[in-house]
Amino acid sequence: MAFFLxxxxxxxxxxxxxxxxxxxxxLNFWAQVFIVIxxxxxxxxxxxxxxFLTFVSVPIPQEPTLSADDVTVIVPSVEPYGEIFEECIQxxxxxxPAEIVVVTVNKNLARAISTCKxxxxxxxxxxxxxxxxxxxxxxPITVLCDDSVFWPRDFxxxxxxxxxxxxxxxxxxxxxxxxxxxxxxxxxxxxxxxAIYLERNNFEAAAMNHMDGGVPVVSGRTSAHRTSxxxxxxxxxxFLNESIFFGLVGPLSVDDDNFITRWMVNHGWKIRIQYxxxxxxxxxxxxxxxxxxQCLRWSRTTWRSNPVSLFRDRxxxxxxxxxxxxxxxxxxxxxxxxxxxxxxxxxxxxxxxxTDHHHRxxxxxxxxxxxxxxxxxxxxxxxxxxKPFPHFWxxxxxxxxxxxxxxxxxxxxxxxxxxxxxxxxxxxxxxxxVVGPSKDTVGIVRMRMWTETLxxxxxxxxxxxxxxxxxxxxxxxxxxxxxxxTTALDAVVHSLLIMLVGWATVATMxxxxxDADIDADNDEExxxxxxxxxxxxxxxxxxxxxxxxxxxx
Numbered sequence: 001m002a003f004f005l006x007x008x009x010x011x012x013x014x015x016x017x018x019x020x021x022x023x024x025x026x027l028n029f030w031a032q033v034f035i036v037i038x039x040x041x042x043x044x045x046x047x048x049x050x051x052f053l054t055f056v057s058v059p060i061p062q063e064p065t066l067s068a069d070d071v072t073v074i075v076p077s078v079e080p081y082g083e084i085f086e087e088c089i090q091x092x093x094x095x096x097p098a099e100i101v102v103v104t105v106n107k108n109l110a111r112a113i114s115t116c117k118x119x120x121x122x123x124x125x126x127x128x129x130x131x132x133x134x135x136x137x138x139x140p141i142t143v144l145c146d147d148s149v150f151w152p153r154d155f156x157x158x159x160x161x162x163x164x165x166x167x168x169x170x171x172x173x174x175x176x177x178x179x180x181x182x183x184x185x186x187x188x189x190x191x192x193x194x195a196i197y198l199e200r201n202n203f204e205a206a207a208m209n210h211m212d213g214g215v216p217v218v219s220g221r222t223s224a225h226r227t228s229x230x231x232x233x234x235x236x237x238x239f240l241n242e243s244i245f246f247g248l249v250g251p252l253s254v255d256d257d258n259f260i261t262r263w264m265v266n267h268g269w270k271i272r273i274q275y276x277x278x279x280x281x282x283x284x285x286x287x288x289x290x291x292x293x294q295c296l297r298w299s300r301t302t303w304r305s306n307p308v309s310l311f312r313d314r315x316x317x318x319x320x321x322x323x324x325x326x327x328x329x330x331x332x333x334x335x336x337x338x339x340x341x342x343x344x345x346x347x348x349x350x351x352x353x354x355t356d357h358h359h360r361x362x363x364x365x366x367x368x369x370x371x372x373x374x375x376x377x378x379x380x381x382x383x384x385x386x387k388p389f390p391h392f393w394x395x396x397x398x399x400x401x402x403x404x405x406x407x408x409x410x411x412x413x414x415x416x417x418x419x420x421x422x423x424x425x426x427x428x429x430x431x432x433x434v435v436g437p438s439k440d441t442v443g444i445v446r447m448r449m450w451t452e453t454l455x456x457x458x459x460x461x462x463x464x465x466x467x468x469x470x471x472x473x474x475x476x477x478x479x480x481x482x483x484x485x486t487t488a489l490d491a492v493v494h495s496l497l498i499m500l501v502g503w504a505t506v507a508t509m510x511x512x513x514x515d516a517d518i519d520a521d522n523d524e525e526x527x528x529x530x531x532x533x534x535x536x537x538x539x540x541x542x543x544x545x546x547x548x549x550x551x552x553x
Contacts, residue, residue, distance in 0.1 A: 028350060030346050030347075030349035030350040030352075031346075031347075031350035033346045034343065034346035034347045034350055037339070037342055037343060037346065038343060041339065042383065044325065044326045044330065045383060045386060047211070047322075047326075048203070048204070048207035048208070048211075048326060049207070049386055051206075051207040051208075051210040051211050052203055052206050052207040052210070054210065055206045055207065055209070055210040055275060057158070057161075057273075057274045057275055057276040057279065058161045058162040058164075058272060058274065059161060060157050060158060060161045060278075061161060061164055064157075064160065064161070064164065065164060066140070066141065066160045066163055066164070067156075067157075067160070068095055068096045068097050068098070068156045068157070068160075069096075069097075069098050069139075070098065070139050070140050070141050070160070071097040071098055071139055071141045071142075071143055071156055071160070071224075072097065072098055072099045072100075072101065072137045072138075072139045072141070072142050072143070072227070073092055073097045073099070073100045073101070073142075073143045073145065074101045074103065074142060074143070074144050074145075075088070075089070075092070075100065075101070075102045075103070075145055075146075075147050076102075076103045076104075076144075076146075076147065077102060077103070077104050077108075077112070077147035078104070078105060078108070078147075079108065079147070080102055080104045080108055080111065080112035080115055080116070080125075080147065081108070081111050081112070081115045084147075084148050084284060085115065085147050085148070086115065086119065087150060088146075088147055088148060088149055088150060089102075089115075089116065089119045089120075089123065090119060091149075091150040091151045091152075092145075092151060093119065093120055093123075094151075094153050095151055095153065095154075095155050095156045096156075097143070097156065098138075098139050099122070099124060099137075099139070100120075100122070100123045100124070101123075101124045101125075101126060101137075102116055102123060102124070102125045102126070102147075103125075103126050103127075104125065104126075104127060105127065106127045109125065109127045112125045113125045137227055137231075139227060140226065140227055140228070141160065141163060141224055141225070141226065141227060142224070142225050142226075142227045142230055143156075143159070143222065143223070143224045143225075144220060144222070144223055144224075144225065145221065145222040145223075145281075146220070146221050146222070146283065148283055148284050149221055149222050149281045149282065149283045150178070150281060150282040150283070151222070151281050152277070152278060152280065152281075154278050155278065155279065155281065157278070158274055158276060158278035158279035159171050159173060159224045159274060159279055160224070161274070162272035162274065163224070163226070165270065165272075167268075167269065167270045168226075168269070168270045168271075168272050169225065169226050169229055169264045169267075169269025169270060169271070170218050170223060170224065170225050170226075170229075170260065170261070170264050170269065170271055170272075171218075171223065171224040171225075171271075171272050171273070171274060172205060172209075172215060172218040172219060172223055172271070172272070172273045172274070173219075173221075173222050173223065173224075173273075173274055173279050173280070173281055174202055174273075174274065174275045174276065174277075174279050174280040174281070175198040175201065175202060175219060175221055175222075175280070175281060175283060176195070176198060176199075176202075176280055176281070176282050176283075177191070177194045177195035177197075177198050177282070177283060177284070177285045177286060178282045178283065178284055179191055179192075179195065179395070180284060184400055186288070187287075187288070188401075189401050189404055190286045190287060190288045190291055191285075191286040191287070192286065192398050192401045192404075192405070193286055193291065193401075193404075193405065193408055194285035194286020194287075194291055195285070195286065195391055195398075196388045196391060196405060197285070197286075197295075198283075198285065199387065199388050199390060199391045200387040200388060201216070201219070202275060202390075203386075203387040203390075204216055204327075204387070205219075205273045205275070206273055206275040208320075208322065208323050208326060208327060209271065209272065209273040211322040211323070211326075212319070212320045212321060212322040212323060213270060213271060213319070213320065214265070214271070214316065214319070214320035214322070214323035214327070215261065215271055215273060215323075216323075216327050217257055217258050217261050217305070218257060218260065218261045218264075218271060219257060220256060220257035220260075221281065221283055222281045223257070223260075225260070226269075229263075229264075229267075229269070235263060238259070238263065239256070239259055239260075239263075242255075242259055244304050244307075244308060245304075245423075245424070248424075249304075249423075249424045249426070252304075252426055253426055254297070254301065254426045255301045255304055255305055258301055258304075258305040259305075262305070262308065262309055262313060265309075265313070265315050265316060265319060265320070266313050266315045292415070295412065295415055296415055296418070296419055299412075299415060299416045299419035299420075300419040300422065300423050300425060300426075302331050302416075302419075303419060303420050303423040304423050306327070306328045306331050306332075309328060310324070310328050310329075316328065334416075335413040335416060335417065336409045336410055336412065336413050337410040337413040337414075338413060340380055340410075343376060343380065344373060344376060344377075347369075347372065347373060347376055348369065348373065351365065351366075351368075351369040381406070384405075384406060384409065388405070
């Protein structure tokens, strides 16, 4: 923040342009473009940082009206066994909820019953075939959680505190990834990236909730809901029959937590985030290549859900104006590699456009240009440390992975771009065999065919990449002695080359991994497809019974 304010104070605006003690940069077209895109990104970051630092969770009241006896916990699980699942159940039991319901697929029912009975006879185990018994849940609060989360002992007391406000419909929690790999290694790096992913999500959720009561999404890893909302027939009907893209894609089998979040917003319920140690759950995340496929699925969810909030529901325009700017519109342009490149590119052009069209910058002014490009690079790098700072403060030894973190952010640009162009794909990437059906039409089929042709035509693709590489080399040589527009074209060619390489990498990864999953898990596909993330509404299905059996088809 200090660096940002110092930079702003260094500039003084005059009618002739931007004046500093060292040089004069006319306020030309490219300088104006730079200022606009710089402020669009960093005003958001600065305001969110202030909101995050001043955020306070709802304290536990002295005489609460709700207790753990008012809570039913629903745990959908495709694999209700193993060390992680058993530890998860133990952590839930120590909070003393009224009931824990484990929902699993048919073939694992007997094993789930055996595992859970060893933990506690009070745990109820259901298969996905037992459906639509909404009367099963009698408690006013339903907590939906994954089968790989770990709660602290006082977790429910902190999560229930916001429900003292009768207008609060859902409460989100603080999330942290358990570092399962302590040594410096490739596996440790991916575990670190998973930890940073949730750390950034915590920052955004707390900041947005403090600003206008909104959130990007209430994560289904662990979320608490009023049972009456999940049992509402209108909610259940909407949940089971949601479609997007003018009804061409759906009914959806994914994006359940996004649907619940939008439902709360559209029906006037408040959303609260508890960002405190008492409301912090741990989970396991960050295993290659599963994590990349999860990132791809989450990116596709963003492309499907945010346009619905903005252009179909439109409630957020009135109730969450800050989120409209800082979450929804930002998600459309937040491609780290392209955005950072645009900042450098426009700043460089601002210097070039201030000179004669046919002459290069004089040496002194060129040195100034490079100096300020360096300042910009430092500013961009430091800004990338803001959201994950709490993690680095706790684990300074993870700074060894910092270069990889920055590079992964740029790689995520291609993953997000590929997700945008394949948004209709509702497969549960990262969950082998879990396939969500969607209603394809001619337009969607054409898009899919085009993408699959790009993926499969690898010889042609690499010829194109070779061609653009050759053109880039030639333009780089010419750009040394030519004017600004040659430099601009050179940058465009470079960007196009990088985009094609990234696209080929992500598309090949997604295509090959999907084929491998289908071949390796063919015998599990039917049961897990019916389960669909083990039937969560907070995973998909447990909530219909706020309950059980409410699964997206």
